[in-house]
Amino acid sequence: MTETMAFVVDMLVHATPLVITGLAVALAFRAGVWNIGADGQFIAGATAAAWVGVSVPAGIGWLALIIALVAGVIAGAIWAAIAAWLRSRFGVLEVISTIMLNFIATYGASFLVRGPLQEPTHVYPQTSGIVSGAHMPILLRGTRLHWGFVIAVALAVIAWWVMKYSATGFRVRASGVNPFAARSAGLIDVSRVTAFAFVASGAIAGMAGAIEVSGVTFALYENISPGYGYTAIAVALLAGLNPLGVIGTGILFGALETAAGTMQRNIGIPSTTASVIEAIVILAVIAVAQLRANRVTTSA
């Protein structure tokens, strides 16, 4: 396998969780929900998938993978539902609650891998390996590239279609852009629609966590997410919240992170350079968007 090939594989492996969590963020933002908690929902999904992966009997084969993914989706949805409920019941801003829930998820996972779910020797802060039936099949023989990337692309296409062509997607977009008009002119139950989008966003982020465990780590570790859920915000914004665009921006950020590791190993450039570049990209995008908005207002 050539070096380029190895880089592409690594890039796509890195891009997979970024694309999926990016979709989760894009969906929420489209609905006017500021879900900053994709990271927590990712961890919740990863935790649930790992727990299922180590608990189910090895004899059930590939069913273990299905159960693990479903568990991840449900866990992510529940994690988001907590914030959605706090928002609708008490008016707690989701920007605050989701960030707090990120910390709870991070430290909750730390507790589990050092306590109840720790591997039997009690040496390492991680779970045992998940059963082989729960492993995501490999897409490209001899590499780490797994089917999760295909799932990510498929999810993006589905999300794009739903937002553009389905009645549900239209309600989500209308509620997100102008909840007042959605309510008054469209008679849409805006709080229900946004709560639905919030939970769906969490479910998608949870699925990303489950795919990471079943396709890459095969166990739950501390710090299983190096901040995917936060990078996802940049991925989604850079794509203009367009699900198809998220595929491209997810791969771009995947490449940046992969390259960061390579550069550090080979020529000693600090890997944090990638974070600097990411930040510059985000600032540039915001600046361009603002410039465009200003031009529209002054010409109007």
Added chain:
Amino acid sequence: MSDVALELASITKRFGRLTALDGASLQAMRGTVHALLGENGAGKTTLMRIAFGMLRPDSGSIAVDGTGRSFASPADAIAVGIGMVHQHFTLVPAMTVAENIALGGRGSFRPAKIRDAILALSERTGLAVDPSARIEDLPAGAQQRVEILKALSRDTRILILDEPTAVLTPTESRELLQKARELVSNGGTAILITHKLRDALEFADDITVLRRGSTVWSGRASEATEETLVAAMLGGERTSTEMQPVTAIATNRNATVLSLENVSVRDDAGVERLRYVTLSVHAGEIVGIAAVEGNGQRELLRVLAGRMRVTSGDVRIPAVVGFIPEDRHRDALIQDFSLRDNVALLGASTRRGVMGWAAIGRQTRELIRDYDVRAPDELTRARSLSGGNQQKLVVGREIEGSQTALVAENPSRGLDVQATAAVHARILAARDAGMAVVIYSSDLDEVLALAERVVVVHAGKVTEPSREYESIGRAMLGLPVS
């Protein structure tokens, strides 16, 4: 020096094609409370914003204490002793009274010094506040006092109060107006923007009435009566022929389309907005609603349009009622959506499965054609259309979407004469086609020009006086109708 504290002469102000002020004048004397009366949209707030330097007039002059002035910003107005308390509070909720009053001042912030200054001012004016209290913990009346103290803390001699009693309880309102009287006793001037006749008559020395951007009446309060003020505010001096409906078919009673029986509505704060309202609207008639802002007409329209839940009572309306809300930008259109997507809002709540974009696109093109919406195509963003064309689209969407009932709230707000005429023609055509139509306008002329029946909402109660300026005006103000 003259006794005129503030003089505004022949002020004209246009916003795009809308003329907000058309040669309005006002003369406020030293040592008096001056009431500025007028319906909503008459230009009261715009005129006072010009006096306070927030807006620059297109033409006209401002003189303070006899000296001509031109303000580039409120800072200039404050420098010559003008202060303004806005209708919506501008206090920082999380900060204390002292911090809020010091905010915007110069020099260092020394809490003890500010505190002493506030207590001294508070004692001098009789406006009691606790300097260390947080704004968010204070009731509306106390917040209002803080706003006034803040304005007075800068050596204000001319204090403008924009609808100061709008958020206050009746007792708080009386106290506040009483205070305004005391404040002018040593030569200051208070200008009170209000639409409450009684407040003006009882507490003001002089009154100026604006109507459609022009001063239509000014004089001493002692010489004014409720009748003369109502006539001035509502334009009652017009001939009675002008208020006849275009065609009256009230004799022909068709089926009831909208019906309310003993309907009451409480808002989130528990305040009763509608009280036992009973009202029927028949097919093929236009019922006009006349009300002074804040008397429950907003809630009544939304109940009739199926946009608001009632606390009690019986509501019988069709499944889909067309609704033209007054805030078009916020409630009727999604500015960043295309015209087609805005039309797709029709029935958006019940649509299942796939959006039929082809069919919705066709429907939008028909609306653009039939309602004379000036737009390149159906994929144009709503934002790029003029207000009149936006409104024509909304009117078309709501009429075609319901076909049985239409509720319109200030449908010509912000529109020029041509667009207004087009909207009116559409509403009349909908009536002729057998729709039950309800129309509210803060301009009574508009209501009378369109409606064959006029219903008045006052303090949440509905009455139906005889269809004349005099009785409608009295009913709107809650006065006994002779």
